[in-house]
Amino acid sequence: MTDGETRAIRGRLLTFLRAPEGASDSASYRYIDDGIVLVKDGRIEAAAPAAELMSRLPASIPVDRHADALILPGFIDTHIHFPQTQVIASYGAQLLEWLEKYTFVEEQRFADPAHAARIAEFFLDELTRNGTTTALAYCSAHPDSADALFTAAGPRRMGIIAGNAIMNRNGPAALLEPARDAIAASRQLIGLWHGKGRLRYAVTPRFAITSTGEQLAAAGALLEEFPSVLMQTHLAENHEEIAAVGRLFPGDPSYTAVYARFGLLGPRSLLGHCIHLDDTEIALLADSRSVAVFCPTSNLFIGSGLFNYQRLAKAGVRIALATDVGGGTSYSMLRTAAEAYKVMQLQSQTLPALVAFDLMTRGNAAALGLDGEIGAIAAGRFADLVVLDARATPAMAHRMEVARGLEDELFVLMTMGDDRAVRQTYIAGRPALPA
Ligand SMILES: [Zn+2]
Numbered sequence: 001m002t003d004g005e006t007r008a009i010r011g012r013l014l015t016f017l018r019a020p021e022g023a024s025d026s027a028s029y030r031y032i033d034d035g036i037v038l039v040k041d042g043r044i045e046a047a048a049p050a051a052e053l054m055s056r057l058p059a060s061i062p063v064d065r066h067a068d069a070l071i072l073p074g075f076i077d078t079h080i081h082f083p084q085t086q087v088i089a090s091y092g093a094q095l096l097e098w099l100e101k102y103t104f105v106e107e108q109r110f111a112d113p114a115h116a117a118r119i120a121e122f123f124l125d126e127l128t129r130n131g132t133t134t135a136l137a138y139c140s141a142h143p144d145s146a147d148a149l150f151t152a153a154g155p156r157r158m159g160i161i162a163g164n165a166i167m168n169r170n171g172p173a174a175l176l177e178p179a180r181d182a183i184a185a186s187r188q189l190i191g192l193w194h195g196k197g198r199l200r201y202a203v204t205p206r207f208a209i210t211s212t213g214e215q216l217a218a219a220g221a222l223l224e225e226f227p228s229v230l231m232q233t234h235l236a237e238n239h240e241e242i243a244a245v246g247r248l249f250p251g252d253p254s255y256t257a258v259y260a261r262f263g264l265l266g267p268r269s270l271l272g273h274c275i276h277l278d279d280t281e282i283a284l285l286a287d288s289r290s291v292a293v294f295c296p297t298s299n300l301f302i303g304s305g306l307f308n309y310q311r312l313a314k315a316g317v318r319i320a321l322a323t324d325v326g327g328g329t330s331y332s333m334l335r336t337a338a339e340a341y342k343v344m345q346l347q348s349q350t351l352p353a354l355v356a357f358d359l360m361t362r363g364n365a366a367a368l369g370l371d372g373e374i375g376a377i378a379a380g381r382f383a384d385l386v387v388l389d390a391r392a393t394p395a396m397a398h399r400m401e402v403a404r405g406l407e408d409e410l411f412v413l414m415t416m417g418d419d420r421a422v423r424q425t426y427i428a429g430r431p432a433l434p435a
Helices: 050-056 095-111 113-129 143-156 182-193 213-225 239-248 255-261 279-288 296-301 309-314 333-345 353-367 394-400 405-416
Strands: 006-016 029-040 043-049 063-073 075-081 132-139 159-166 200-205 230-235 269-273 291-294 318-321 385-388 422-427
Touching: 006 043, 006 353, 006 385, 029 050, 029 063, 043 050, 063 353, 063 422, 075 269, 075 291, 075 318, 075 333, 075 353, 095 113, 095 143, 095 239, 113 132, 113 143, 113 422, 132 143, 132 200, 132 230, 132 422, 143 159, 143 182, 159 182, 159 230, 182 200, 182 213, 200 213, 230 255, 239 255, 255 279, 279 309, 296 333, 309 318, 309 333, 318 333, 318 353, 333 353, 333 405, 353 405, 394 405
Parallel strands: 006 063, 075 132, 132 159, 159 200, 200 230, 230 269, 269 291, 291 318
Antiparallel strands: 006 029, 029 043, 063 385, 385 422
């Protein structure tokens, strides 16, 4: 990106250096009370106290001032479904019924490229309004749906990673039909989009129930063929789902073992949910450096169960955080963090605000293998930023009257905040919301 654009963004800067250990680990982050992010050609050229940088800035450079707001790296959503923007808030079903009754019906509409194009614009607008600047997204079974999303993301210069959902059984014929040559279609989409600007591809078998072993093996081979492509799927979300996988793959000792056998585990693999796992399965995830993706609003809404964060973390499993819209109920990573906190509280665990904000930024970037590109306010990274206002609503402003320091402010933001707390979102250095 060499658009020659230069801009200075001034406010309170917060960026994480490593995963925080506990609720007040001040060595895990860098906070500048009055800082400037200097942006050039879409990337961060420098981030430093205003007192240091102001004197070096040419007078012609525009300065965006966000005096009382917090500027963080843009949020990263590691599991979201682009064709489910109108599935969100679908009533009264658990996973398998929810898929059949709502999701598979809705996804068939993506056979129409005009529909896919319209939804892609809405989807990216909504991410932006919520301060999310990178997402790992599922498309529908139609390769055209991935084309639609990548086509819409390109001019916005967003770091979108996506793949069309691969499935060849246990779904409606209309979704299995376009998936017949799903592997060939995925290979073609990789050629067209992977590494084009900021776009990347993820091989996307929906889950073990909707793919034969043959198709999962082909997906694994594709992952091996393209060593920078990611993989996303679902794992151990719901008891009926796990029982069905047991019936479909009777020779495998567990659900996780099915993915392991077909080469689908590894450091580039992000597995949504990971709720109901035994110790052997957790060890498979940890040893393979796979990522377990915590989707709290979805797990509560679909009634799937409670993600056991501490158990997985102690076993050395890499963990990411995500909305899982439309099983999830909010595009906001702030709301997602709030529900993650509650899911953990129900298990007598806790989620410090520092850990939550690290997860939404640096942690999720690392989960995607993109921590050299995004997730931090540091020279060389893309200038993807979110500007947050902890006094965005009367109730938040009222609570902030008694806030005690940065950690408390962050906790107010994640407990009470949503899109209303997002004052601006910068994508590759450009403000993406109306000022
Ligand atoms: Zn999902």
